[in-house]
Amino acid sequence: MILRLAIGSLLARGLTVGMTVLAIALSVGLFVGVEKVRTGARDSFADTISGTDLIVGARSGSVQLLLYSVFRIGNATNNVTWESYLDIAARPEVDWIVPISLGDSHRQFRVMGTTQAFFERYRYRGGRALEMAQGHGLDDLYDAVIGADVAATLGYSVGDPIVVSHGLASFTDHADQPFRVAGIVARTGTPVDRTVIVSLEAIEAIHVDWQGGAQVPGRRTPVEAIREMDLTPTAITAALVGTESRLQIFGLQRWINTYPEEPLLAVLPGVALQELWQIVGVAETALVAVSAMVVVTALLGMMAMILSSLNERRREMAIWRAMGARPVTILGLLVLEAALMAALGALLGMALLYGALAMARPWIDASFGIWLPIDPPSAREVWVLASVIGGAALASLLPALRAYRMSLADGMMVRI
Amino acid sequence: MTDAALTLSDVRFTWPGRGGFTLSCPDFRLAQGERLLLLGPSGSGKSTFLSLACGIVTADAGKVSVGGTDLGALRSGARDGFRAEHFGLIFQQFNLLPYASVADNILLPLRFAPARRARATNAGAGGARAEAARLCAALTLPDGVMAMPAGRLSVGQQQRVAVARALIGQPPLIVADEPTSALDAAAQDVFLGLLFDQAATAGSSLLMVSHDDRLGARFDRVLRLDEIAATARGVAA
Ligand SMILES: Nc1ncnc2c1ncn2[C@@H]1O[C@H](COP(=O)(O)OP(=O)(O)OP(=O)(O)O)[C@@H](O)[C@H]1O
Ligand SMILES: [Mg+2]
Numbered sequence: 014m015i016l017r018l019a020i021g022s023l024l025a026r027g028l029t030v031g032m033t034v035l036a037i038a039l040s041v042g043l044f045v046g047v048e049k050v051r052t053g054a055r056d057s058f059a060d061t062i063s064g065t066d067l068i069v070g071a072r073s074g075s076v077q078l079l080l081y082s083v084f085r086i087g088n089a090t091n092n093v094t095w096e097s098y099l100d101i102a103a104r105p106e107v108d109w110i111v112p113i114s115l116g117d118s119h120r121q122f123r124v125m126g127t128t129q130a131f132f133e134r135y136r137y138r139g140g141r142a143l144e145m146a147q148g149h150g151l152d153d154l155y156d157a158v159i160g161a162d163v164a165a166t167l168g169y170s171v172g173d174p175i176v177v178s179h180g181l182a183s184f185t186d187h188a189d190q191p192f193r194v195a196g197i198v199a200r201t202g203t204p205v206d207r208t209v210i211v212s213l214e215a216i217e218a219i220h221v222d223w224q225g226g227a228q229v230p231g232r233r234t235p236v237e238a239i240r241e242m243d244l245t246p247t248a249i250t251a252a253l254v255g256t257e258s259r260l261q262i263f264g265l266q267r268w269i270n271t272y273p274e275e276p277l278l279a280v281l282p283g284v285a286l287q288e289l290w291q292i293v294g295v296a297e298t299a300l301v302a303v304s305a306m307v308v309v310t311a312l313l314g315m316m317a318m319i320l321s322s323l324n325e326r327r328r329e330m331a332i333w334r335a336m337g338a339r340p341v342t343i344l345g346l347l348v349l350e351a352a353l354m355a356a357l358g359a360l361l362g363m364a365l366l367y368g369a370l371a372m373a374r375p376w377i378d379a380s381f382g383i384w385l386p387i388d389p390p391s392a393r394e395v396w397v398l399a400s401v402i403g404g405a406a407l408a409s410l411l412p413a414l415r416a417y418r419m420s421l422a423d424g425m426m427v428r429i
Numbered sequence: 430m431t432d433a434a435l436t437l438s439d440v441r442f443t444w445p446g447r448g449g450f451t452l453s454c455p456d457f458r459l460a461q462g463e464r465l466l467l468l469g470p471s472g473s474g475k476s477t478f479l480s481l482a483c484g485i486v487t488a489d490a491g492k493v494s495v496g497g498t499d500l501g502a503l504r505s506g507a508r509d510g511f512r513a514e515h516f517g518l519i520f521q522q523f524n525l526l527p528y529a530s531v532a533d534n535i536l537l538p539l540r541f542a543p544a545r546r547a548r549a550t551n552a553g554a555g556g557a558r559a560e561a562a563r564l565c566a567a568l569t570l571p572d573g574v575m576a577m578p579a580g581r582l583s584v585g586q587q588q589r590v591a592v593a594r595a596l597i598g599q600p601p602l603i604v605a606d607e608p609t610s611a612l613d614a615a616a617q618d619v620f621l622g623l624l625f626d627q628a629a630t631a632g633s634s635l636l637m638v639s640h641d642d643r644l645g646a647r648f649d650r651v652l653r654l655d656e657i658a659a660t661a662r663g664v665a666a
Contacts, residue, residue: 014533014540015540017529018528021526021530021533328523332524332526334485335485335512336513336518336537336538336540336541337509337512337540337542338540339505339510339541340509341506
């Protein structure tokens with residue numbers, strides 16, 4: 014009955030209570046939403062590469078190497094010479110090695126030169142292999158395989174021509190050597206979706222007439238002549254390496270890192286990711302703290318709302334007291350009301366969040382390559398909801414104590 | 430001689446705060462089943478007297494006893510429970526929780542008074558709710574009023590619901606603080622008739638205060654507050 018009366022009292026003050034509940038709902042939605050995006054982004058990053066034991070590149074920071082080689086974020090400061098690549102590939106520990114050559118672009122998407130081995134070796138999300146949605150892999154010199162986002166954004170299908178631009182944001186095109194879309198990779202939720210993949214030789218081919226980053230004026234080697242040339246690259250950007258046995262990873266890493274001919278860096282993808290989290294962690298913490306403050310603000314708003322309602326509810330309290338309710342019951346009543354509002358707010362907030370998630374998910378995936386899972390609330394989220402309700406009960410203690418003292422002092426005739 | 434329903438002896442009470450209002454009552458006695466009207470002008474301390482009598486405030490000195498129990502000797506929580514068990518309270522107006530149904534309003538004191546609840550439950554077939562409905566009917570409230578929010582009733586109807594709430598479970602003492610002041614003369618008459626009938630049926634004593642001495646004729650005894658209590662202002666500041 015007390016619960017029923019508490020609910021009745023809340024309903025009677027529907028508008029103010031509704032606004033308070035809405036504020037709590039929005040704050041809870043925001044907080045849990047930030048959590049979901051945060052963990053979603055982490056998982057999606059961690060899912061981007063699997064099965065690769067070492068990433069090798071020119072010596073720089075391990076996070077930088079991870080970012081440009083796997084996530085196509087930022088640029089390599091230096092290349093790895095083809096000789097070094099062959100030396101590494103010749104090591105007995107190496108089971109497979111996939112060279113990667115970056116630096117050119119097509120529209121807003123990066124072009125990556127590699128070998129057919131990339132399609133066989135690249136694994137994501139716990140060991141899943143790439144699959145072709147349409148067409149086939151790299152057969153001809155001027156074949157390009159594009160990711161799902163590239164195809165969707167630019168409306169390409171198999172057979173369409175592609176012109177690669179020199180550099181990342183340039184207006185110089187390799188227009189004389191157009192590519193042809195040979196295949197489209199099925200959506201992976203990784204940067205592969207946003208990549209145009211061509212062969213290493215093709216990268217060499219389009220730069221035949223280039224020297225030091227500029228086209229040699231007047232020189233136009235015909236395509237037929239290029240096809241006859243030796244297109245072995247002189248350098249690559251990075252390489253993905255798989256070892257024969259996991260036990261050999263560290264030995265190979267040490268060998269590469271101390272390679273005398275050229276300063277190289279080999280990193281374990283997992284370790285580099287950890288380092289990345291440490292950097293990102295500060296921003297994450299700030300984000301979580303801000304959204305937690307929003308929750309606290311909503312609870313403070315609720316507290317102010319209860320406090321300001323106390324005066325007009327004095328009569329109500331006096332009735333409770335006259336009917337035999339102890340001051341503690343009055344206190345409990347107010348705490349119960351606050352907990353009810355917070356619980357309702359938390360539920361509504363979760364409903365809003367899941368609704369928003371369901372609607373924004375494809376867009377988030379398309380814009381950021383993060384596929385947010387719609388899971389039932391995690392233990393951590395349930396804990397968050399419980400603490401919001403607990404926090405509300407705690408915040409209501411101040412007005413409740415005031416009501417307690419008022420009900421002691423008022424006696425039974427409250428003047429209105 | 431049986432125990433009196435209510436006695437005050439050498440009671441003194443001062444409202445806290447500067448210039449607090451002080452009321453002292455050397456000797457007051459209400460017999461069981463008696464209907465007493467206490468008269469006094471506005472601000473003379475009638476409500477203060479009733480608050481003392483039902484233990485909403487406690488006397489600074491002296492003794493208030495109800496059916497032989499010394500209220501001052503009870504701890505505050507126990508006193509609240511005791512009040513729920515032994516008193517039916519009716520105020521001047523705004524008696525009810527407006528958002529709660531009439532039924533919930535009538536049953537509210539039972540929530541804090543197990544013995545009274547047992548009496549109400551055993552009063553007839555159908556339990557406490559049926560007893561509440563019976564009281565509503567006896568107080569000539571319209572059918573179907575039980576489920577309505579109390580705030581929707583007219584003032585006179587609300588006062589009658591307050592009577593039903595005071596009477597349910599037959600508490601030994603009905604205390605009414607100017608319950609008729611919001612009603613016109615005809616409605617006052619009807620209201621008092623119903624209150625008296627039901628209090629007699631329940632065997633409860635009735636202590637009512639008013640500033641309106643025309644009501645006196647229907648009571649067993651009429652007292653003026655200044656006959657039984659001395660009041661002062663600011664004495665104990
Ligand atoms: N809760 C309270 N706190 C402090 N002083 C109070 C309180 N209630 C009443 N008083 C003081 O006691 C005095 C008597 O008030 P009381 O309500 O007992 O008079 P009353 O006879 O019931 O008046 P009315 O007929 O207008 O209801 C008031 O003048 C006021 O100063
Ligand atoms: Mg009064």
